[in-house]
Structures are given as structure tokens and as C-alpha cells.
Amino acid sequence: MIDVLAGLLxxxxxxxxxxxxxxxxxxxxxxxxxxxxxxxxxxxxGLMLAGVALYFAxxxxxxxxxxxxxxxxxxxxxxxxxxxxxxxxxxxxxxxxTVKDELKDRYDPDTHILASPPEHQxxxxx
Amino acid sequence: xxxxxxQPLVYLILSVSLGLGFFRLVQGPTLPDRVVAxxxxxxxxxxxxxxxxxxxxxxxxxxxxxxxxxxxFLTAIAFARYLEKGxxxxx
Numbered sequence: 350m351i352d353v354l355a356g357l358l359x360x361x362x363x364x365x366x367x368x369x370x371x372x373x374x375x376x377x378x379x380x381x382x383x384x385x386x387x388x389x390x391x392x393x394x395g396l397m398l399a400g401v402a403l404y405f406a407x408x409x410x411x412x413x414x415x416x417x418x419x420x421x422x423x424x425x426x427x428x429x430x431x432x433x434x435x436x437x438x439x440x441x442x443x444x445x446x447t448v449k450d451e452l453k454d455r456y457d458p459d460t461h462i463l464a465s466p467p468e469h470q471x472x473x474x475x
Numbered sequence: 476x477x478x479x480x481x482q483p484l485v486y487l488i489l490s491v492s493l494g495l496g497f498f499r500l501v502q503g504p505t506l507p508d509r510v511v512a513x514x515x516x517x518x519x520x521x522x523x524x525x526x527x528x529x530x531x532x533x534x535x536x537x538x539x540x541x542x543x544x545x546x547x548f549l550t551a552i553a554f555a556r557y558l559e560k561g562x563x564x565x566x
Contacts, residue, residue: 356481359529363488366522370492373499373515379507382499386511390518394544397525401537404529413537417521417544424548428514431555436507439558 355404362397365389378444379436387429391421478530485526493519510554517547 372385395418402414440458443450455464496519500512524540527533 352477355529356477359485359526360481360488363485363492363522363526366519367488367492367495369515370495370519373512374495379505379511382508383511386515386518390515394518394521394525397522397529401525401529405532405534407534410534410537413534413541417537417541420541420548421518421521421544424544425518428548428551428555431552432507432510432514435555435558436505439505439507441505441507 351403351406355400358396358400358403362393362395362400365393365396367393369393378447379441380433381444383429383433387425391425394418394421482530486523489519489523489526493523506554506558510551510558513554514547514551517543517550521547 366389369386369389372389373382376382376385398414398418402411437452437456438458438461451466452463455466456462457464493516496512496516500509500516503509521540521544524536524543528536528540
């Protein structure tokens with residue numbers, strides 16, 4: 350019974366990883382691709398490791414699985430943030446259906462300076 | 476019984492996913508897209524190692540998965556630094 354549950358968790362994790370790869374291919378621009386790969390990838394790896402931990406049911410396997418899941422959950426958002434930030438600075442084009450780009454008129458790609466949002470600017474500063 | 480069906484299925488799904496990730500890596504179109512594809516491939520490889528651990532019952536491979544996850548993170552950060560600190564602007 351535990352075997353079946355662990356196998357189902359493994360399969361579900363593999364399917365989520367497939368969804369992540371599918372999103373990386375099908376999504377229209379960098380941000381949406383990262384959206385797909387980061388979240389679905391972390392969930393897929395977490396489910397697969399949960400399956401392994403459940404299947405073996407040993408303390409050292411559980412400790413390693415928890416370590417990998419925690420580490421992935423901590424690092425994946427940081428890495429995605431860094432790549433997204435770098436992609437924005439490099440000037441990666443957005444999808445034409447993008448509705449919000451709050452840095453659009455505030456960021457200067459040549460000087461690498463970000464201006465304050467309009468409602469926070471002091472009067473007379475321009 | 477369980478592993479005769481599950482093993483090829485899981486390996487097939489992960490292999491197809493690796494192929495899709497490789498397609499995005501080749502296709503681009505920009506360098507950050509390729510970095511995202513590389514990160515995806517690293518996380519898919521972690522998944523493959525976990526699946527192999529499951530079916531071969533050699534739990535020492537989980538250490539490899541941990542190290543690979545660490546390396547993938549460092550790669551992504553290094554690429555992001557490179558892009559921000561004067562990498563090529565158009566690919």
C-alpha cells in the first residue's frame with residue numbers, strides 16, 4: 350500500500366516536471382517561462398523526493414530528502430529572481446500581451462539607474 | 476509489478492522533458508532563456524537521479540542529487556551576475 354502511494358508520488362512528480370518542461374517550450378517570453386519552470390520544477394522534485402522518502406522510510410533517506418527539498422525551495426526563487434532581474438536589465442523583449450511593466454519609464458538601461466516611482470518623487474525634482 | 480509499469484513510465488516522462496528542455500536551450504532566443512533552460516535541465520537531472528534512487532534502492536545517490544541542486548543554483552547566480560555586469564546585450 351505504501352509502495353503504491355510512493356509510486357504515485359513519484360509519478361506525480363515526474364508529471365509536474367514534464368509540465369515544467371512543456372511550459373519552458375510553449376510559453377511566449379522569458380518571464381512566463383521562468384514562471385513555469387521554477388514553480389512546477391520545484392513541486393515536481395519535491396513530490397518525487399516525498400515518494401522516495403515514503404518508499405524507503407529510513408531516517409537518513411528522510412533527512413537527505415528534506416535537505417534537498419528545503420534547499421530547492423530556498424534557492425529556486427532566488428535564482429529565478431536573479432535571472433529575471435538580469436533579463437530585464439539586458440532588455441529581453443516581453444510578450445505583446447504583457448499588461449504591467451512598472452519599471453518601464455523609470456529604469457535607464459544605459460546608466461543602470463532606477464528612478465523613484467512618480468508618487469514618491471519630491472516636488473520640483475522632475 | 477509496481478516497478479515494471481512505473482519504471483519505464485517515469486523514465487520516459489523525464490526523458491521527454493529533458494528533450495523539451497534541450498529544445499528550449501537550442502532555440503533560445505536570448506541568453507537568459509538559455510539559462511532558464513539549463514536550470515530546468517539541472518532540476519530534471521535531479522529528478523532522474525531521484526527516480527534511479529527509487530528503482531535501484533541505492534540511497535547514496537541522494538547525495539549526488541543534493542550536490543547537483545547546489546551546482547545548478549550556483550550556475551544560475553553566476554550567469555545572472557555575468558549578464559548584469561557587462562555580458563553581451565543581444566544574443
